[in-house]
Amino acid sequence: MKKVLFATKFRELAFDALESLLDLKAAGLKEVILTYIIPREEVAFVPYGGYMKDEEERLREQARIRFEDWQEALSKAGVDSKIRIEVGEPVPKLVRIAEKEKVNLIVAGRKKRTALEKVYVGSHTLDLLRRSTAIPVLISKYMVYCDMEGQCVRRVNEHPFQRPLFATDWSKPSQNALEFITTLKGAVDKVDVAHIIGVKISKSLDKSELNRIEKESKVRLDKYCATLKKAGIKAEPHLTAGRTASEIIRLSRGLNSTMIVLGTTGKDRVKEFFVGSVSHRIAEASELPTLLVP
């Protein structure tokens, strides 16, 4: 874990979210690429007017001044940084910069959850999750308001890497996620490794078959934990059953997790519409930072 791309729109608490990444220093973090993409529509295609060069300059300068302030804090913490400010379509630009800079992780912020639309992830971030097919994406939700037992509670995710809940479905992306977690050694205290036997499976199988799957899952979970322990990270297995997304969220609350880690298959919009994406649903609904590994 050497290089992280931190994408921001300079929303409130963006700097705090950046500071929370400094825990990764213990995992070897060397450099942060501070990135701001000026959406093309903000400055270009003024109807019958053309391009607002002055406005672009103003936005660039504004971003540069803010970033330079952040750079000082990073420098004090012993982490190098680089500023990238560009104009364009935010998501493709971010992915292109991340690939060019060869970063290990992209970090994007959450959206402000509204009463009408109770999700923490905006359309841009969802698109980023779909588009980043090679680099893991962390949605950092530094401070969120969430519903707990009927009450609106404020939650601050100050140390997201401390105790992640890693939910696996045994897929290739899950394997990748496991490998990725091993690179976080030093930043992670303990990992809870979980597998959920989904409703669809449990419904369609008889008891003996279900027992066989249960045993097999336990063995696999132990193997995952062994891999983590071998890498020097404490790990604990958890096997449960139910609706996958809600069960993962329930488990994360019960275990006091600080982050949810999932593998993601990177479904496009069409597939996602018909099949649905568990990882995206969790990213939208959980109050915890969510790390999706393709």
Place this chain on the structure above:
Amino acid sequence: MTRGKFSLLFLLACLTVLPAVAFASEAGHGHEGINLGEVLPLYSAIPFAGMLLSIALMPLFLPKFWHHHFGKVSAFWAVLVAIPMVIAYTGTALYEFVHVIVADYVPFIILLWALFTVSGGILLRGSLRGTPVVNTVMLIIGTALASWMGTTGAAMLMIRPFLRANNYRKNRSFMVVFFIFLVANIGGALTPLGDPPLFLGFLHGVPFTWTFNLLPEMLVVAAIVLCIYFVLDTYMYKKEGITAPVDEGVKEPFGLDGALNFLFLAGIIGAVLMSGLVDWGSINMFGIHRSVADLARDGILIVMGALSLVTTSRKVREDNDFTWAPILEVAYLFAGIFVSMVPCLLILKAGTKGALAFLIEAVKEPAHYFWAAGILSSFLDNAPTYLTFFSTALGSYYPGMPEAQAVPKLIAENAIYLKAISCGAVFMGANTYIGNAPNFMVRSIAEEAGTPMPSFFGYMVKYSIPVLCTTFVVITYIFFI
């Protein structure tokens, strides 16, 4: 409620109610069956003028406000004309507004959307070297394409390769200006697909193939402008003294991505042609009779656009920097333009019986139409300007006659007027940045790519007046006197 908000609401109420009262007092009672064009006062055209002046002045003087609020400005002028007219003339006025939306605006936007979507899926790759010959050839190709994929489509397809080819040149501004002249305007004169004004003419009964008659005018203008360009570029090229691109490092091979979109483009051309050739009767939509062939055309255009979206890889569109922003802007603005121009068009169609009789009487000769339509197209968008003078010509020669009968008569007996209006609207849209929608898109892309562009007045003084206006004087003598 804050004092500011109250003041704003009060102002809006006054602006809406006062004209309504004024209209109503002039309309009297029992307005079913009246010819609105004959009774509408001249001031009913103020919102249209306001709309066009907003387009002309706000990007210059209030660019930031305009960029973020142009939709509200457009809606303001539309509401300002629609509410008072509907209050004063009830069903008769409502019919006119529904008619302009259903029969003009919707097909117009569908065509622009389809052309924009399909052409945005075609990507020209390759590292060309922008010499005077290569640049002139690129301009010729763009000019030839413009009539078949729309000036917007051709400009969007060609501008990035054109800029890339010339990124090593010191003086690039003049190249982009000539690109605007030829690809974004002059080249679109040959078919109703080429330039929005011609499509509006097509919607109002001008046959698809009639616009081929503008070929001599287009060839003369394009030839003169291209010659001037070649001489200027050769001079600049020699003066710059750069013989090879500074960075020969990464050379992209020449190629065309998204070529399937040419098939969809052919589908669009076929659909528009078909709608002008077949007669499958008509159906009633919201009280408006619409030809089944026109509806089929619009349906096919939507299917072509959708197929382009589904079949073109996302990477092609991204590498093209494709964005919906320009077409959305055009859609918002033209909604306001189409609604606010209703009174103006009705008055002009009424001919000498309308409040704009003085204009009808002043514009008589083909050269008058060419220059009047042209000069207004330079500063206002050329699509509504075309329709305004189209209506003026119909009002002058066939006052009160239904459009379906008047247009074929105009073409058969006085085609030179329609040619003058078409040429004026299409060619002179190039005179300023605000004359035609693709002008500002090209300017925006060029500036984003680091090519400094002349100011609004610099564009006119340095380029359009010496190059274009002199060319237009020549073609006035050749074709319109």
